[in-house]
Amino acid sequence: MPARSWAHPSGRARRRVAVAALAACVLVLLPGGPAAAAPSDQPGGTSGVLESxxxxxxxxxxxxxxxxxxxxxxxxxxxxxxxxxxxxxxxxxxxxxxxxxxxxxxxxxxxxxxxxxxxxxxxxxxxxxxxxxxxxxxxxxxxxxxxxxxxxxxxxxxxxxxxxxxxxxxxxxxxxxxxxxxxxxxxxxxxxxxxxxxxxxxxxxxxxxxxxxxxxxxxxLQREQLAVNEQTAASWRAYVDQLRAAGLAEVPASALRDPGLALPDRLVPVGAGGGGAQRGVAQLPGRPTSLLVLPVETLAAVGGAMEALGQPYAPGTAGPDSWDCGSLVQAVYGRTGVSLPGTQGELFARTAPVAPADVLPGDLVFLGSPESGLGHVGIALDPRTMLTADARAGAVVVRTLPGDQVLGIGRPVLGQRSPAAVPEPTAGALRTECGNTVYPPSYDGGRAWGGYPNGLIPPSAMCPLGVGGHSLRCDAAAAYRAMAAAYAADFGRPLCITDSYRTYAGQVKLYGEKPALAAVPGTSNHGWGLAVDLCGGVQSFGTPQYAWMVANAGRFGFLHPTWADPGNGREEPWHWEYAGS
CATH class of the missing domain: 1.10.287 (Helix Hairpins)
Known part of the structure; x- marks a missing residue:
């Protein structure tokens, strides 16, 4: 099966040919028969409700x-x-x-x-x-x-x-x-x-x-997603091998930043959609297609991002076991010597912009809407595909790039610009982070996700906590594991847990046992896979363990809901909810 290639319609171009006549290169998806997987419209294919x-x-x-x-x-x-x-x-x-x-x-x-x-x-x-x-x-x-x-x-x-x-x-x-x-x-x-x-x-x-x-x-669907991830990584490796074979896998960004003055031998500029030449990229003319030449920094960053495919998403984490969207971008480019900030807002504000029509592999894609403002950042692989740590998928995935949500494109190898205004939520809309809504600490409503009914989330969409049979939504599970590791480091023993995701059947049973106390079946926050009940000292107000949760849980996206605080009617020191996304 041929690998993806960066195509140009003519191999006769030369460096001094007018760059306005050169079309921007496009990374072509792997051709394949009916068995070939393609990125899902839903991120990772794991969070969109299936037709049933x-x-x-x-x-x-x-x-x-x-x-x-x-x-x-x-x-x-x-x-x-x-x-x-x-x-x-x-x-x-x-x-x-x-x-x-x-x-x-x-x-x-x-x-x-x-x-x-x-x-x-x-x-x-x-x-x-x-x-x-x-x-x-x-x-x-x-x-x-x-x-x-x-x-x-x-x-x-x-x-x-x-x-x-x-x-x-x-x-x-x-x-x-x-x-x-x-x-x-x-x-x-x-x-x-x-x-x-x-x-x-x-x-x-x-x-x-x-x-x-x-x-x-x-x-x-998850098996298909895995196939997409593997095919994408294989295509990327094949592309890098083509550059190595041509002796062009080590071209530094500094040599490609000003195509109007000079480019390395054999290379010609890549045309920009609005006329002129694109900065930070070149191409090697050839037949039947020209070969896109990206800076070595971009090649290394995208390659590093490929290695993170499948790892969990968790807000506020920066690897090596879990990521959020901004930290993944910062980490993979940081390893190549390109210094970037670590949040989606700071990345938008400081990354040098390029026209959306000129998007190339390694560019940063900023997604959002006029109502919610900036809500996501990923790494473009072609005009239709991106790689990102996605909150809704709960993992680092290759997913479809939604063109109608693009707020901007940035090219990290061009350096940083003076800070620009970041699109913010309007009309009271909640902000989004890495593709999913962030609820305020005072929020008491159900945190529905993916369209699945409360307590009826498919097991394949959940992730284990590593303790007994407990599980949560995958991003919440990754955040919990990180929080539990920090707790264990401070107290010398694991974080104690008594309850996590509660199925609809489990809610029915509990309601039968405690109808005046338990939530009505199908309405429990445990049924969204976003709530835990803790023990080991956390279950009592005023203990060192409870104080640690108050001081540290927010770093991992967990909060103690206001209704469970002292003096608010239902005092439940043990109950904590994930609101990181």
Whole structure:
């Protein structure tokens, strides 16, 4: 199979021929039969939802169940709160009754003690004993009056205590009735929720079957992506071999920057689309095609980028195991002595621009839109193909270059320009980084990606964390592994994890166990493959481990959502979410 070549329509050109008559060279895709793979319109072919009518139909059924469960969620919470309140009221009423009975019993003991004392001292003190033993009539009358007062007071005290006891009994009866009513309501709501849970479970198996079909399709798409990567790398090596055979694989950029004055022997300029000659490139005339001659720095940078194909994307990382789009560009050119900044914005601001029509291999392609501003940077391989660390693909891939999203082209070997304004988001749009949306730390909504339903992401689109069976979306997984390595370096032990990606079936099961606490199935952030629950000290506010996460997680794209912070209703120190892309 012939390799890609840089073609020119005429081999008769000479260095002094008017460069305006020379057409820009184009890197031609490898020809091939039906089995030949081509770059996907979706980056890497791993993040665009696949057409699956069965999955769409079943997801609609699952969504209906989700809507009913969500509608019932408030009833579940209200019923459980009412039940808990009734149980508290019964407890409080019992405490009041116990106290009233204690007071009554105390008074009764005092009366009994008095009676016992009289008995020990020679019998009860009554009006008759006073008359028989009395002396002076005045003393007898005084004694009889004293007895009346004592009896009246005792009766009054015991009567009040008895009244309190009876009131407490009535309150206890009312509280018990309210408790019985709350239990009945909770049972009714629970029965309805159980019906909905059964409905969710009924579609879970069918969803799993449909998902298996989609996963097989995705796995095939990934195999095709691997073929694209391998074919592209092979074509690049073949092109470099052609330059070596011609003795032109070591031409420095400095020798090609001013084609109007002089070029190395045998070389002629490459025409620019707007007239004149392109800087930083030349060609060797020949038949049937001319050979494009790129600087040795560009050859080395593109070759280095080819070696990174398939490695994970992770924001804020700069190799060797994972990359973001800006750091990959910076690293591969930095190894050749071409110093570049490391972010997509700084690269756009400082890289020398060329006209989009003049794009050549090794040029930087800046993508975006008027609304979201600059959102991506990659390395052009030809006018239709680019190599990049792509956030949506979660890896370094060869992908289709979307011409309608090109905001600019830059040529690193031409040096840096004075900083230019970087296109920014407008009208409140969220910014994008390396091809995907960056959510603010206060964002509490679901982070859907790729079009897959929550909890129904094909396993082939996920990446392992290297701990048990835990997995996340591939860019989140790469970021987590980097964060876990930094944590282990500081604490001398691995970062502890209890939960990560949660399937739809897993959400249904958890909801059945904790309907008042768990998210409605199909709405959990765990179902997007972007959330983790941690342990080992992180699960408690105020620990050194939690403090480390607060100080460092952001470097790796993870955040602690505001709803889980102290004082915000649901305090979950263990819950962290990836928002790096």
């Amino acid at each position: 009518p069965d999955l769409d139909r079943l997801q609609r059924r699952a969504a209906e169940v989700q809507d009913e469960l969500r509608a019932r969620q408030a009833e579940v919470v209200a019923a459980r709160e009412a039940l808990a309140g009734a149980q508290r009221a019964v407890g409080e009423a019992q405490a009041v009754l116990d106290a009233a009975q204690g007071v009554l019993a105390g008074y009764q003991r005092e009366v009994a003690d008095y009676a016992a004392a009289v008995y020990r001292d020679g019998g009860a003190l009554t009006p008759l004993t006073l008359l028989l033993s009395g002396g002076d009539p005045g003393e007898v009358l005084s004694g009889l009056g004293f007895l009346d007062v004592v009896d009246a007071h005792a009766a009054r005290v015991i009567g009040v205590a008895e009244g309190h006891r009876r009131a407490a009994l009535d309150e206890q009866a009312r509280a018990q009735a309210a408790l019985d009513q709350a239990r009945t309501r909770a049972d009714e709501v629970g029965a309805r929720v159980a019906e909905l849970e059964a409905a969710a479970e009924a579609v879970t198996a069918e969803l799993g079957d449909a998902l298996a079909v989609v996963d097989g399709q995705l796995a095939q």
